[in-house]
Every structure is written in C-alpha cells, then in structure tokens.
Amino acid sequence: MDELIKRAKELLEAGTVKVVIGYENGSADKTRALFAIEPKDADKLIFDSRCVMNLATYITKAEVKGKGKMAITATLPVMRAIIQLASEFQVNDSNLLVLGITPESKMIEFKDLAEVEAFVHKYTIEIEAKYSEKLEKLDKMTPSERWSFWIEELSPCFKCYACRAACPMCYCHKCTVEFNQPQWIPVPSHDLGNLEWHMMRAIHLAGRCIDCDACYNACPLGIPLNLLTKRMLIDAKEHFGGYQPSIKADHLMSTYKPDDKDNFIM
Amino acid sequence: MAEFEPKIVAFVCNWCTYAGADLTGTSRIKYASNVRIVRFPCTGRIDYMLLVKAFDEGADGIIVSGCHPNDCHYTSGNFHARRRWIMFRSLCDFIGIDIRRIKFSWVSAAEGAKWADIVNSTVAAIRELGPYEEYQKVAKKPVKEVING
Amino acid sequence: MKSDRRLVRKGSLEKLFEVLKGDNRQVYAPFSRNGRTSYRKIEKFSDIATDYIQTTQSSKEVSFPRTEKILDYSKNADGMSVKGIEPDQIPQIMLWGIRPCDAMGIGELSSIFNWDYKDEIYNNRLSKVTVLGFSCSKTDEYCFCTSVGGNPGNTEGSDILFTQLGGNGDYLAEILTEKGEKVIALSPELFEAAGDIEKEKFLADVPVKFSHKEIYGKLEKFFDSEEWVGQSLRCIGCGACAYVCPTCACFDIQDDSHGKLGSRVRCWDSCGFSLFTLHTSGHNPRNVQSARWRQRIMHKFSYMPERLSVYGCTGCGRCSRACPADMNILEHLTSIKEAAL
C-alpha cells in the first residue's frame, strides 16, 4: 500500500485534507482505525484482508469530522456506507475525499462522491452463501422454532450497543432506545427488551443497511444479529426490487409505488 | 372454564376504517365485542412499535386497517404504510412472532359490513389459535433474577 | 486466616460439581456459545468450558446482574404499595471457575457498593456467592494483572482457589474462607491432604508493564492532556468495555410500568455512552468521547484509589479483547506512563 501512504502524505502535506482515516496494525492480529493527522502518521497505514471494520462509522463522529476535511480509505462496503450517508446529508464532497480500494485491492482516488456512487453501482449487494444457508435453515423452521431460536440467541445481549456504535448508519445522537417519553424500547437487557431493540434496529436499517456486517463483527457476544438485517435486505429485493445506496435516488422505505404488491391485506 | 375471549386491538385510520366502523354501527350490524379501536389520523401514522407494544401488554390479536390504495385522505399515507407493513410483517415472521395474529385490511368508509366481517373473522381465528402464551411467557417475566439462564 | 491446602484429584472435580449443585444451590460456571465464554447456570459438568484464557464476560453479573428487580409496586385506592425483594428469594450460588483477576474484582466492585450507602441488594446477593477460583496457567497479550496488584495465582477474593498442577494434572485447592470450608464439609473425602507443592511453578507468566502508583501519580496532572483525544479518537462510544469489566458498577434505574402494576429495575449503564451525562438542559459535561474515555481511566486509576483506597482495574484485559474498535487499555496505560507532562 505504498501508493496509499504516498497519496495520504501528499494530501496531508498539501493541506487538502486534515485527517486521513485508514487502518493500522492493532492488538493481537487485529487491525484498527488510524487517524493520520501529521504526514508521518501515514507511514502506519496498511491494507489487507484483516481490515474489515467499516471506517465510515467515523465520518459522522463529531470528534473526527471536527478536524476538517477528511480522506478515507474505503473498501466497497465503506464506499456504500459513504454514499448512503451522503444521501442522508451526513457527508458531502466538501468534507470527504474517498481513497477507494477496489475488491482487487487497487487504490482509486475519486474526484467526488458521484464517482464513488458510480463505482459502487458496478457491484450489487449480495448475501454471502454461508449466510444464505443460515437464513434458509431459519425459513424452514416453524415460527415457534424461530421464536425460540431468537429468544435464545438474543438472551446474552447486554445492550452495550456496540452493534449500533459500529454501524455507519447508526449515527443518530439520540436513538429510539433513548427516547423515553414514552419509553418505546425497554432499557434493561432482558428477553423482551433485547427482542424489541433488535427488531427496531432491523427495521430502521431496512432499505439503508449495506450489509457490511460491522454490527456482527462488533458484538462482543457473537450474536448473529446481522441475520436480521440480511433478511430485511432480501425482503427489500423480493418486494421492491432491492436497492443500492444512491445520493439522489429515493429511499426505499420513505417512498412507495402505488402498485407495491402484498398478499396479506384483506 | 369460561371460553377464551381474545383481546384484540385495532389500529385504524380516521378517514376510512374508523368511518367504516361508524357505518357498521349506523347500519346496526352486530359483531364480536372483543375489539378495541385506537384511532389514528392515517395508517401512515401507525408506528409498528405500537403493534409490538400491544403484544407486550397482552393482546392476543391485532387488526391494522386503513383506506384502500388511492383512497387515502392524505394521498399516500396508506401506500407508505403498506410498504412498512410488508417489511414489518416479514421481520415478525422471521423472528417467529405469529403473524396469523396480525390482520391487515383496507376498509373504506362505505364498507361497514366488511368491518364487521374483519372483526368477526379475526376473533374467530384468534379464538382458534388461543391466547398468545408464547409471547406472554417472554413479555411477562421481563426481569430475570439471575444471569444468562 | 491461613489457607488450608488440599489436593483434589482431577477426576473428583465432577463429583464435587454434582455435590455443589444440590440443596438449593446453583452452580454458575463458564459456558461457551458463538465462540464466546460467559457464566451461566450449569446443569451438566461437561457443559463447563475449560479452554479459555479469560471469559468474555466477567462474573460480576452473578452479584450485580445486568438487569435486577429492586421492587414491585402497585397503585391502589390508598396510594401506593411497595414490595421489595426478600433475601431468601436469592439462591446460594457456587461461582465456579473464575480467574484470580475476577475474584479480586469482587472486592473492588464491593467497595463501590459499600462506599457510602451500603447497597443491601448487592450485599445480599454477594453473601450468597461462594467463589471457586481457578488459577491461570495460560495468558495472552491482553493480560496485565501483575501490573495492577494481582497475579495468576492470586487468592484474593476466592473462597477456594484451585490450581491445576500441570497440563492434565490434579488440583491444589487452597481453602481460604469459611465459605470455602463449608464447601469442603459437603464432601470432605474429595479433598485429600496436599504435600509440599510449589504452586508458582504451574502459573502463567504475566510480565509487569507498570505499577499502579506510577499511573496514579501521572494521572494527578494528566487531566488536561491531549493524550486523551488521541487515544479516544477511534473509540466508537459503545458500552462493551464497561459491560465486560469486573469492576464497572454504573447503573440506571428504570420503571417497568403496566398501569396499576409495575416494577423498579436496576440495569447496567456505561460512562462511555454519550448520553450518560447529558443533562435535561441540553448541557453535557462530558460532551466528547475523549472526556468519557478519560473518565473511565481516571475513575479506575485515580478516583477510586483516592476515595475507596482500591483500584478499579484487575488487569483481566477483557475490555481490550471485547472492544470493537480495538481500544487497548494496556497500551493506553503504558503510553500514559511514558507520556511527557
């Protein structure tokens, strides 16, 4: 990634950006986010297959955004997240420069977010086979079996909200779960509180989730909560033809088609 | 033992289904008294979380009803609602919530008889299914005394 | 009390487990699911996880559950009636297989719950817990108990500490308290006399990285350091570190209300959350993540020693292992130690 380091340095030296967000080596064999502010910081930049955290979660963080114009090392999921965020007016060309990394690990610098969008649209969001199998298995269960499965799987959740914090789309500073007049979602982590929190999360990500698995990767308890968002993704495709993050296009869940099909409304 | 009387909550819009239910009354069509109507301006206003809350608090069944497509007093609230219902219902199913207990319908201000049918058929269906014990088991013991068990 | 040292044959552990399980006692032990190890009520000995350096969650949940009912209330014609939780509603708990660092954490957590107000509910619960510690023979790069006053064979906080003598060997049991003796009394035949055993030989080697005092001294003048900003930039503000921590004690009080009836519930909270300190006025005294991260470190290494004479960290390394953003407390403490003022 010499090219990346070189470009990051140039950008910082020229003052084009104030911070370059990328990956560096972390604890054990993990990688972590790097915020290069001085040109020399950029020497620590790396990129390899371990770099899976969705860095887009940082571009809405006030402390990072507050530094000034950002550049970000962006893999495909990160780019998708950026476009979704741009469509929700959270980032724009004036505060973000994207140093894309293609699925072939090539660096491309994008002139603007419109170019990023065009690049993102070359690829469709596909559910990985290992997840499709799990989802199919769940589909084959009876509703009662699924209910037991989820109550059991969600039972360890202690509501640390790492899933929310790691998700680039969960940038709201006051989440529904923190809305307490009325208290929509029970705050304590018990079966009901956990169920409602995870349902709410899935619904709020419907039509917005870009399937990066950041939530699952962040969960300290290994709860397969990304199955919920994946299911929403499949439903979006099945019922409404799916979606791609897009700066200008209408959002899947805030729009409708008069001929949306259903088979259950009497 | 007395026969099980399902508790059913109906979330309806003011302009079509509420008015339709008024017409059921004006037409003196009788139906089961298990349903309690909560009036909203529009199906677009109906928060899916309220449906979940109804189950939390012990509802055995839910009816959600509004204007037919193209009839919405607010032009498109019902279209938005339909899109959300499609996703919400699917999520419920995926989680294992018994979606047979949530009935969605379009009942216009002119369909007094249809409203009575919807209520009666829902009551009959829920009576058949019995109390929603599976959900209540989770909802009514929210606080565990011990860890992870 | 001077510890009584016994030998427990490897094969006797299961018998001990069976004995402990009965008689209104519950055994909580490490259990693995989804690649994570946590404590839960165990019915079958074979369900107990053995291959772990450290559990994902600490054992604090046994004495300080993540969600705990404090009282039930009901409204009636005369006003309100309140019913608290009776101590005998809580069963005796055998806390099996906890690491010395967690055992040490019990004291640290207790000091918070008994600082000023004596938290009866917590103390009640804890009084029912018998701690069966297991020394560490393995360690990883996240462990730093030796830097915060602990060690892999530390007896502090355990009622009995078991140390396995070699990879597949028998166990040295150090009986440390009366509660520990009561366990022996349940099945004395499982506890044989132990000869001279050099326990240290079987313990993991956890290098010392710094001393408490160094950090404490540094923090006194470190409040306004820019270091906090740099360290916390990648922190995403979740509560994972606090929730896996054996000594984090912050909680929230919630009412679970259903018309006339309801319960009051205590549940975990975390100083890492941005809304933790948000005032109704809109003012937030810790309005940036660096202030919240600083609070976490200061609380454990400065405020607690100052007010409670204990440190709030056992060096278990859980927070670093659990952190989705790879915040590493050991690394951060080390850099605080080394930072110029």
Place this chain on the structure above:
Amino acid sequence: MSKIGVFVCHCGENISATVDCARVAETSGKLDGVAYSVDYKYMCSDPGQSLIKSAIKEKGLTGVVVAACSPRMHEPTFRKACAEAGLNPYMCEMANLREHVSWVHEKGEATTEKAIDLVRILVEKVKYNQSLNAIKVPVTKTALVIGGGIAGIQASLDIANTGHKVILIEKDPSIGGHMSQLSETFPTLDCSQCILTPRMVEVAQHPNITLYSYAELESVEGFIGNFKVKIRRKSKSIDEKLCTGCGLCTTKCPVKKIPSEFNEGLGMRTAIYVPFPQAVPNKPVIDREHCTYYLKGKCRICEKVCPIQAIRFDQEDTIEEVEIGAIVLATGFSVKQPDFFPEYGYGKYPDVITGLQFERLASASGPTLGEIRRPSDGKVPQNIVFVACAGSRDEAKGIPYCSKICCMYIAKHAMLYQHKVHGGKSYVFYMDIRAGGKNYEEFVRRAIEEDGVNYVRGRVSRIYEKNGKLIVKGVDTLLGAMPVDIEADMVVLATAGVANSDAEALAQKLHVSYDAYKFFAEAHPKLKPVETNTAGIFLAGACQSPRDIPESVSMASGAAVKVACLFSQDELTRDPLIAVVNRMAPPVYSSCVGCFLCVSACPYQAIEKEEIKNRAGEVIKTLARVNPGLCQGCGTCVAFCRTKSIDLQGYTHEQMYTEVMALLNEY
C-alpha cells in the same frame, strides 16, 4: 395533577339500551385523575352541554372525555362547548360508545366492559393532551384558474364577481375549450357558441380577470393561501399590445394546409392563425412547428403585410411569477383517439369519424358550414351509424368507466342528422342508454320516437368497406342476438372521454392526487367533490371525470364559492393537529439528525430544512422543520422518523402509546 371530567351520554336509549351507562360513569369516576363523572340522557343537547360547561368551571377540570357517539359526529360540538367554558378545545376527547359499542353489540356484561375500556383509554390519553392553538396563515386573495374551457370560464367569472382577482391561464391561443367546438347542446339544442362566446368576451373584459392565453403552469410552491406560481407564457411571436387582430397576416400566410385542431382535422389553417373566428383573445399566434420562417429561415410575409409591425420573430417564452391564494383546476378532458379500435377502421376509412368531428360537421362555423357531408367525397350520407361506448365501459380496452356524455350527444347527433338530412337513415348501436338528467330521457325518446332514429341494442364487432359502403357488423340483443349488418355511408364513433395526456404531470406539479385513469381525485366523493386533498386547490369540470356542460358549470361555481370562502378571510384558521419537529436547548437543538428521509415520506412537501447558525452566521446544524401551513397532519413522517424527533399534535407518541397501555392494563 389531572382533573378530568367524564361525561357519559345515553343518547336517548341508543347507548343506554345495551350499555350500563351509570356503571360506566361510576367506574370511570374511580380512575386516577378523574375528578368528576356523570351520565346524562342527551349530552349534545343544550342542558347536556351546560352540564359539561358548569363542571369545567366548578370542578376546575383540566380535561374532558365525552363518552357518546362518534367523534366524527360531535367532536366539534363538544370541543366548542369546552372552549366556551374556558377549557382549551383540544383538551376534549370523545369515546365512541354508540357506533362502536351500543349499536354493534348485544346488551351484556362484555358490552359495558368494552365501553368502560374505551373511556379509560381516552382518560389516559387526555392526561397527555396539550392545549393547542389554531394555526393562522395569511391569504393572498388572487385565484389561479388553470384551463379556459367552460368550467374555467365560469369559475373565473364567479370568483371575479365576488371582487377578487383571478388569473386565468389557457394553453391554447384562445379560451373556449371543447364547448366552443360543439354545434348544438343537449337537451335544448341551443347553439353552443351562442351561449359561450358572450362569456368568453366577459372574461376578456372583466377588470378582475387577467387572461394569459397560450400559457402553461411551470411550477407551484407553497400552500393554501400562499402559493407561489410560475407561469410559462409561450411566445406568440406577435406583440399583443400592438396587434389589432385585423387578420391580414392570416390571409397572406403561404402555409395553408395545416389540419385545424379546432376543426378536429376536418379543415385547414395557416401557420399564423386564430383558431376560430370568435376566439378570445382574437389575435393570432405563429405556430413555429409549421411556419416556414422558423423551419427554413425565410418568408416573413406576415411581417411585411402587418400594417403596424406587430410581428416579433425573436420573441421568447417568458416566465411570470405570481402569488396565489387558491387554485382551480379546470383543465378538462381529451377524446380518446379511436386508433386503438383497429376493427372499426378509424384512420383507415375517412368516413369513420369521432363524435367531436361530427360536432364540427354539424356546426354552422365548421368546415361544411353545418351541412352533414362526409369527409371522403363531400357527399351527404344517406345511411349513418353511431357507435356508442367506443372504448368506454370496455375493460379489455382499459376504460372500464362510463364516459357519461356520449349517450346524450349521440342522441343529439342523430337528431341533428335527421333534421338536416331529410330521408336519411340513422342507427345507434348502444349497450344501455344512460339519460339521467333533467329532460335528458325525454330528449332521447324524442330522437327515437319523433325523429325516427333506429336504436339497436348491441355492440359492433367490425366495420369494413365493401363496394364503397361501410359495412357495420353488429348484433341486436333485443332480437335474440340477431346479427345486424348495416351498409353505411358514414360511421360516428362515440369515443371515450379520457384524461389529458399531461394530467399526471400536472397533478404531480400541484401534488393533487389522481385516480387510476389520471383524472384528478376529489377530496371526498360525496362531501368534498370540488376540493382536492391538497388544501387550497379545487376542481372544476371534466378534469375530475367526464361530465357535461351543466355539471361542469355547477362544479365551477361550487369551486368558485370555495375560493370565495377562503378569500373572505384575512387569515386562515386550521386545526393545529400537525406534525412538529422537537426543539431542545442548545447545543442539542433537536434530536433530529437531519437525514431528511422524512421529506420523501411527506405527501405534502411540508418538510423543510432549517439551518441553525451560530453568532458568526456559520451553519452548525441542519434540522427538519414542518411548515405548519402545508402540513395536513397525516403523521406519516412521525412513524417514519428513527429518532422520534417528529411528533403529531393531537396524536403524539405519548398519547398513542398510552392508549395502547391503557387498553390492555388495569388503571
């Protein structure tokens, strides 16, 4: 602490026959926060209302629940009563014990229990009600009427005559619409132009009406009382102020073979033209698509012959920006071109024509000066067939509805034919004769009985040419589906009335709803036939569905009254049941994060961006803001907002949540 009054109405015996009203009042009285409860025979009567008013005053009630009939019936009554007693009207709620309980359930325990539940739900809701004040918005007292047909003309004149300003825009060079093309009108057979043209002139001369012909709607922003409208005035290529309408240019124009739209292609016009002699304004426009100068760069004959040099080849479209308080949509309809009936041979056989073409043939101002002559050879047809429902009431052709006007105009056509061609034979193929209307049925009977028109009940399957005759193959279902073949000289198809091709785009510009056929949708099929769901926009005439002249005129007058009502107020008062984005103290300002997904969820474009700036004028936060004038209170945004930052007054999160809680729990 709430002090709520519960007032249980017996509604005579309507409620009390099945519900134990006394028990409802007694049980409700024990609820937390209920300070007074009573049952009474007729709560809506004067003494009933007085009961509520005095309880409000004497007990100092902070909220009222009236358990009576449907709130759709009497909510305004009781809210007004509360207001009269000094309680904010929005602190009053109604439990529907009549339509939803007593009239639909048998007498019994369960029925009374349900009544008690419904009261409890609202008692708990009322605890969260807030005092609200009606919203006031100013009104710009100028109306925009779109479309200069008879409906637009009538609406414009009626509004103008109430003393308010009107801007009338018409996309064609002249107003008049379809009515100006008609020969005579049913059921009186008076000449269409004779009754229409005086109205057209009146429009042109009315001091309160500004007429923009050859103009279209560009865009609309704003809301009731406060629209900002852009009008595109298409270039006419003449200086209207100078032009005297002498008509010299039109006689000299060398391009003379353009099919005349006014004559439905049966006559020709020039490139610089006035659509018809009585046009208003009676000044020409240049049709740039056909003008030689615009096509080839030379000619300019009109410019040379114009005695006052009023031709302006370089004139461009202009955009007029106007402030408008109300809009009347009167854009009319189109006639479905019968090309989609290949079996009837329209376009293939010149003597198969549409009803509107027949109007031109029968019109004294038409290409044949009122003589019925067929297009192919100008001969007077001796046998003529009229085919009703050519497209209408035909699901297979995509038009399942009845076009409504055809039955009547066919009778008129046949009658006119019989009057003009003595000895001619006319046949009408029909499915049903729909002649509902004053003197309509009598008119049809006259055609059949006095003028001898042959009505054949059956459909036509095919029309083809044979030996110079049009063979019309049909059946007579009244004679046992007997096949009928008629050798005709001319066939007139009563093609369906359909929405204009640009109706959908126009509806979307105005945010009014439309039906599956792109006709504009009224707010209520019975009680709000001239309103749309967008406040301040009204409908007149056939743009809502096919209709005849008297209906269009009365609808236009209805719409005009609606506009006049609106303009009779200096400020508008609206129910404050609208959405509001929460605001908090700085530095939070609001829990809104400015994702603006609500913008597309709003059916009314009522959500705007609001920038919060610091003292230096820098934007520090961008929030959603609901425009109270535009918001209609559907709450679609409320259920959609992830941060629950939008709430709907009168149906707030807390109110609705509490209703559900109260419904299922003991209180």
